[in-house]
Amino acid sequence: xxxxxxxxxxxxxxxxxxxxxxxxxxxxxxxxxxxxxxxxxxxxxxxxxxxxxxxxxxxxxxxxxxxxxxxxxxxxxxxxxxxxxxxxxxxxxxxxxxxxxxxxxxxxxxxxxxxxxxxxxxxxxxxxxxxxxxxxxxxxxxxxxxxxxxxxxxxxxxxxxxxxxxxxxxxxxxxxxxxxxxxxxxxxxxxxxxxxxxxxxxxxxxxxxxxxxxxxxxxxxxxxxxxxxxxxxxxxxxxxxxxxxxxxxxxxxxxxxxxxxxxxxxxxxxxxxx
Numbered sequence: 001x002x003x004x005x006x007x008x009x010x011x012x013x014x015x016x017x018x019x020x021x022x023x024x025x026x027x028x029x030x031x032x033x034x035x036x037x038x039x040x041x042x043x044x045x046x047x048x049x050x051x052x053x054x055x056x057x058x059x060x061x062x063x064x065x066x067x068x069x070x071x072x073x074x075x076x077x078x079x080x081x082x083x084x085x086x087x088x089x090x091x092x093x094x095x096x097x098x099x100x101x102x103x104x105x106x107x108x109x110x111x112x113x114x115x116x117x118x119x120x121x122x123x124x125x126x127x128x129x130x131x132x133x134x135x136x137x138x139x140x141x142x143x144x145x146x147x148x149x150x151x152x153x154x155x156x157x158x159x160x161x162x163x164x165x166x167x168x169x170x171x172x173x174x175x176x177x178x179x180x181x182x183x184x185x186x187x188x189x190x191x192x193x194x195x196x197x198x199x200x201x202x203x204x205x206x207x208x209x210x211x212x213x214x215x216x217x218x219x220x221x222x223x224x225x226x227x228x229x230x231x232x233x234x235x236x237x238x239x240x241x242x243x244x245x246x247x248x249x250x251x252x253x254x255x256x257x258x259x260x261x262x263x264x265x266x267x268x269x270x271x272x273x274x
Contacts, residue, residue, distance in 0.1 A: 001252055002229070002249060002250075002251045002252055003016070003018065003040075003041040003043070003249050004041075005017045007234060009143050009166040009167065009191060010164065010166050010191075011166060013166070014072075015044065015072055015104075015105070015167075015191070015234065016044035016072055017229060017234055018042070018044065018234070018235055018236075018248070018249050018251065019042070019044035019045060019046045019074070019193075019234065019236045020033065020037040020046065020237070020238070020239075021195060021236040021237060022045065022046060022051055022053055022057060023051055023238055024051075025238065027052065027055070027056040028056065029240040030047070030051075030053035030056045030057055030060075030240075031053075031056035031057070031059060031060045032240065033239065033245060034056070034057050034060035034061065034064075035060040035063060035064060036242045036246075037249075038060070038061070038066055038071070039064070040242075040245060040246050040249065042245075042249060043066075043070055043071050043072055044071075044074075045057060045071065045072070045073055045074070046169075046195075046236050047073070047074065047075050047076075048076035048078075048107075048109055049075060049077070049078050049093065049097070049109075050076070050078050050079075050109065054075060054094055054097035054098050055097045055098070057073075058098035058099040058100060061073070061098075061099075061100075062099060068100070068101075072104045072105070073100065073103060073104045073105070074103070074104060074105040074106070074107065075094045075103055075106060075107075076106070076107045076108070076109040076147060077091070077107065077108050077109055077132075078109055079108075079109040079110035079112065079148075080113040080114070080115075082121050082123075082125060082127065083123075083124045083127040084128065085127075085131075086124075086128065087127070087129075087131035087132055088131050088135075091103075091106065091131070091132075091135060091140070091141075095140070102139065102140050102141065102142065103140065103141050103142070104141075104142045104143065105141070105143045105144070105167060106135070106136075106143075106144050106145075107144070107145045107167065107169055108125060108128055108129070108145075108146045108147065108149070109147050109148070110147060110148040110149075111125055111149050111150070111153035126156060126157060129144075129157045129160070129161060130160075130161060133161060133163050143166045143167065144165065144166060145166045145167030145169070145190070145191075146165045146167070146168050146169075147168065147169035147170070147193075148169070148171075149165075149170075150180075150181050151184045154168070154185075154190075164188055164189065164190065165190050166191065167190065167192075168190050168193070169193035169195055169236070170193070170194070170195065171194075171195060171196050172192060172193075172194035172195070172196075172197065172228060172233055173194065173196060173197050173198065173199050173203055173224060174203065174209065174223075174224055174227050174263050174266055175266045175267060175269050176199070176267070177231065179267065182233075186232065191234060192232070192233040192234070193234045194228045194235045194236060195236050197225055197235040197236070197237055198221060198224055204220050204221065204224075209223055212259060216253065216255065216256075216259070218253060219247065221237070221244070221247065221248060222247065222248075222250070222251060222253075225248060225251055226254070227255060227263055229251065230254070230255055230260060
């Protein structure tokens with residue numbers, strides 16, 4: 001079953017193949033969603049400092065009664081906080097919020113501040129990356145990576161440290177799979193995590209996938225998630241509704257090769273806008 005399956009990162013760490021996303025989940029909603037997800041068999045939870053729900057995610061983990069070592073937790077350094085000192089300081093804030101002794105995966109949330117995506121933050125990213133490597137070697141983080149990074153943002157990190165990110169978490173869904181960065185990461189052994197696998201809900205409203213889902217006897221969300229898995233990526237569906245959380249991990253079916261090719265052919269369309 002998918003809920004029992006894992007990918008293996010480049011350093012040998014296992015990461016469950018589907019994670020619960022908590023972006024845009026209000027604190028109390030995040031608590032209930034994480035508690036429900038863990039009860040339903042999820043063992044991978046994704047949060048971030050800027051989501052404002054780390055404390056509730058940590059409380060749900062504790063209240064679940066599930067041994068800490070069985071749960072994979074990701075959080076992220078805020079995109080605006082660059083440099084060695086900021087990375088060290090905000091890691092400590094996140095670990096305190098979560099109430100944990102270590103983080104399974106820590107990511108630089110973006111290569112630039114959200115308000116200034118044109119800004120060149122190479123020096124600050126390298127500084128943050130060096131801090132994360134240090135924390136990783138100290139055993140405080142089991143794996144480290146990046147989010148929303150392109151090749152031009154990743155290569156300076158590797159050149160400066162010789163340390164290749166283990167994960168790149170990017171926007172990824174049927175019709176928009178970011179092929180250039182995906183190919184680069186897969187060549188480097190960097191696992192792609194697919195956030196917004198439903199295009200923040202817009203893909204579900206498009207209607208274009210309805211026929212494919214009906215043909216396979218599954219829902220459109222299941223089709224989207226299974227597609228990500230068959231492309232070798234790790235989907236992070238977000239929901240605060242228990243029935244949807246449950247459905248999002250029931251993915252033990254396969255999309256036939258001919259259907260995968262048809263879905264691949266949707267790349268670059270306005271699928272999400274229709």
